Amino acid sequence: MMDYINGETVSIVLFFTGVYGLIARRNIVKSIISLGILQVAIILYFISANFEEGAVPPIGDVSSSAIVADPLPQALMITDIVIGMGVTAASLTMFIHMYHRYGSTNWLKVKRKRMK
Amino acid sequence: MIDFIWLIMLPIVMGVPVIFIKFNIAKKIIAVFQGLMVFASILNFVHIKKNGELLQNIAGWPDYIAITLRADLLAAAMVMLATVIFMALILFSMKKKFADSMFLFLFIALEGLIIGIFLANDLFSLFVLIEVATVIISILIMYKKDTSSIYDGTLYLLINVVAMSFFLFGTGMIYKTTGVLDLYGIKEVLGKMTEPDSVMLPYAFIVTAISLKAALMPLFSWLPKAHGTPSAPSVISAVLSGLYVKNGIYLFVRVQDAFSGLIDTSSIFVYMGLLTAIIGFLLAVVQDDIKLILAYSTVSQIGLIMMALNLGDERAFWGGLYHIFNHAVFKTTLFLAAGVITDHYKTRDAGRIRGVYKNMPIISTAAIFAILGIIGAPFFNGSISKYLISFGLTEFIGEIGILIVNLGTVTIFVRFSEIFFGESNLKKPKTDGYTLSVITFLGILCFIGGIFGQSIISFLFNEYFEVNIESYIQKAASFLITLALGYGLYYGFIKKVNIARFLQKHELSFNGVCTAITIFFIFILSYVRITH
Structure with missing residues (x-):
């Protein structure tokens, strides 16, 4: 049982929790939060996907250890964190603009006003 | 011969100083620069036509460490198309009122990103380029800041970010199974595998994202809003409809090719x-x-x-x-x-x-x-x-x-x-x-x-x-x-007959689009599972 609770499965569950949030929540802020959950799930997946017991970080002198962790996913995820932050900031800014114009945080109400 | 990286970087680098100088001078500089870009892309195309496919490492890093850019004939032709269309659009907006220096910067940076998507060789750089392009496009859509375009721009941004999350998750899974990220490497590794089971999930994730980019059947409802938003300048609509959506189709061709060994x-x-x-x-x-x-x-x-x-x-x-x-x-x-x-x-x-x-x-x-x-x-x-x-x-x-x-x-x-x-x-x-x-x-x-x-x-x-x-x-x-x-x-x-009029009011809300994405994903996954 405990074997199943590893980074991969947790991240897949997290990912679909985020997707659920996107589908079921009509609050725009909650949609942006759900996007954050998706990003966290992705980061967790990348970091833990090729995890091996006892691997050392690929920094400094690594000659003493037999297993070295794969540095690529970590490099990619640093990029992704930066991008994710930028995207979240952009969507929150846009949300504030939208809130000023439409006076609502609800997707349906905003859409109804837009269609008029 | 031109380094591919300059085809991507030059528009962005050129765009930055343009913000600070007078608009009347800036647009002339950009028009001349764009002429050079067209020339460079044609040279590039002719070179690749003569010498065949070309692979370049960015910044002189050794193989397997560097980010690579690859251009075959199709990619080079697409780059040529992009520069020619951008040339036309920049000349078109020369005397228009909506254009200012900031607009010009975003517009020309978008050109670099679109060219980058055509030339990028690995999934992660594709992700980065598309994500940045998404943000820039949503700003361009709402450039005139009127009420309807703000909704359209926000919706565009959020939907595309959701799709790209699917893409990145798929990329992670592909990296776990194959250990490579570049499309040709994936093709090679998948060619040696016999069981498609382990790549079905990543395939479904990636194809869902790309189908949204290419605006396939249930996933197109962002497109008319983005391309036809009332207040966006017509050059934006033109570049989105003429070029950017082709990025999705181009990626579709590439990804289908990479997976062709196992999944058809x-x-x-x-x-x-x-x-x-x-x-x-x-x-x-x-x-x-x-x-x-x-x-x-x-x-x-x-x-x-x-x-x-x-x-x-x-x-x-x-x-x-x-x-x-x-x-x-x-x-x-x-x-x-x-x-x-x-x-x-x-x-x-x-x-x-x-x-x-x-x-x-x-x-x-x-x-x-x-x-x-x-x-x-x-x-x-x-x-x-x-x-x-x-x-x-x-x-x-x-x-x-x-x-x-x-x-x-x-x-x-x-x-x-x-x-x-x-x-x-x-x-x-x-x-x-x-x-x-x-x-x-x-x-x-x-x-x-x-x-x-x-x-x-x-x-x-x-x-x-x-x-x-x-x-x-x-x-x-x-x-x-x-x-x-x-x-x-x-x-x-x-x-x-006005029976079709009710179709006019058809529109999915954000939640509806997310549901459509999920349904499409489940559909592709089960289709692949049943047929393979």
């Missing part, structure tokens, strides 16, 4: 393309807004291209790729012409705009050339690509499909061309020289693409196809019949 879903995408084309046509024909008519007709044309690419016939495949180029040219012309028309008439309602031909004869002629291209009239570029596509259609579904799609396109543009006729009491507008020359140039390009279609195809793709005069005449005859049918369908049925 082309037969389902033929039907998806057909469905997309039909629904796009149904929604286009009921719109009143001329920009929305054009945006939905893009959806329908994408369906046609998707069908052609997945038919599995070589001629249809290259015909589909040629149609990408043609569509870029005529849709850009149409959007630019629509922009000029709406600026003059102060309305976008196709029912109220009349007498455009009398007021703007030159622009109307170019727009009519583009319409003749898109409906596939003989001697125009669309006829060549549709002629080639129709070869792949040996099966029943294809025969019927292309007839319906053609009929749909004809009907859409019968409706659209109503605006050229009649009388209008408005004065003749003053159109500046840049606008006129750009639209005329693109209109003539539609004609050239038809007359010299064969030689252009062999120039672009190194493929030669015989256009048989007899069957070409046969196609021309069937075109005339379709034209008559389309006329009848529009005036006899759609215009009289």
Whole structure:
């Protein structure tokens, strides 16, 4: 049982929790939060996907250890964190603009006003 | 020989100082610079045509560590198309009021990103480029900051970020199974595997994201809002419809190729393309807004291209790729012409705009050339690509499909061309020289693409196809019949019966689009699981 609770499965569950949030929540802020959950799930997946017991970080002198962790996913995820932050900031800014114009945080109400 | 990295970086680097200098000088600098970009991309294309596919490491890092850029003939041709279209658009916006330095910067940076997407070789750099392009495009959509465009821009941003999350998750899974990220490496590793089980999930994730980018059937509802948003400048609509959506199709071709060793879903995408084309046509024909008519007709044309690419016939495949180029040219012309028309008439309602031909004869002629291209009239570029596509259609579904799609396109543009006729009491507008020359140039390009279609195809793709005069005449005859049918369908049925009007109000909310993405993902996953 405990074997199943590893980074991969947790991240897949997290990912679909985020997707659920996107589908079921009509609050725009909650949609942006759900996007954050998706990003966290992705980061967790990348970091833990090729995890091996006892691997050392690929920094400094690594000659003493037999297993070295794969540095690529970590490099990619640093990029992704930066991008994710930028995207979240952009969507929150846009949300504030939208809130000023439409006076609502609800997707349906905003859409109804837009269609008029 | 030009380093690919400069094709991507130069537009962005050039854009930054432009923000700080006077706009009148800045736009001249950018126009000259863009001329150089066109020149560079042509040089690049000629070089690759001569020497074959080329792989470059960024910044001189050794192999396996560096980020690589790869250009084959198709990528180089796409880059050339991108620079030419951007050249036209920058000249077009020379004397327009909406443009300022910031706009110019975002616009030219977008060019670099689009070129980057064509040249990028690994999934993660694709992700980064697309994500940045998404943010820039959503800012450009809401550039005029009016109420409806803010909604459209936000929706565009969030939907595309959701899709790219799917893409990145798929990338992670692919990296876990294969240990590589670049598309050719994936193809190589997957070629050695025998069991497709472990790549089904990542495939479904990645294809879902790319289908959204390419605006396939249930996932296109962001497209008309983004491409047809009322207040966005027409150059933005033109670049989105003409170029950016082609990035999605191009990625689709690349990803299908990378996975082709294990997973083949082309037969389902033929039907998806057909469905997309039909629904796009149904929604286009009921719109009143001329920009929305054009945006939905893009959806329908994408369906046609998707069908052609997945038919599995070589001629249809290259015909589909040629149609990408043609569509870029005529849709850009149409959007630019629509922009000029709406600026003059102060309305976008196709029912109220009349007498455009009398007021703007030159622009109307170019727009009519583009319409003749898109409906596939003989001697125009669309006829060549549709002629080639129709070869792949040996099966029943294809025969019927292309007839319906053609009929749909004809009907859409019968409706659209109503605006050229009649009388209008408005004065003749003053159109500046840049606008006129750009639209005329693109209109003539539609004609050239038809007359010299064969030689252009062999120039672009190194493929030669015989256009048989007899069957070409046969196609021309069937075109005339379709034209008559389309006329009848529009005036006899759609215009009289308001049953289709409820379609006009069809629109998914953000939650609806997310549901559609999830359903599409589950559908692709179960399809792959059942058939493999």
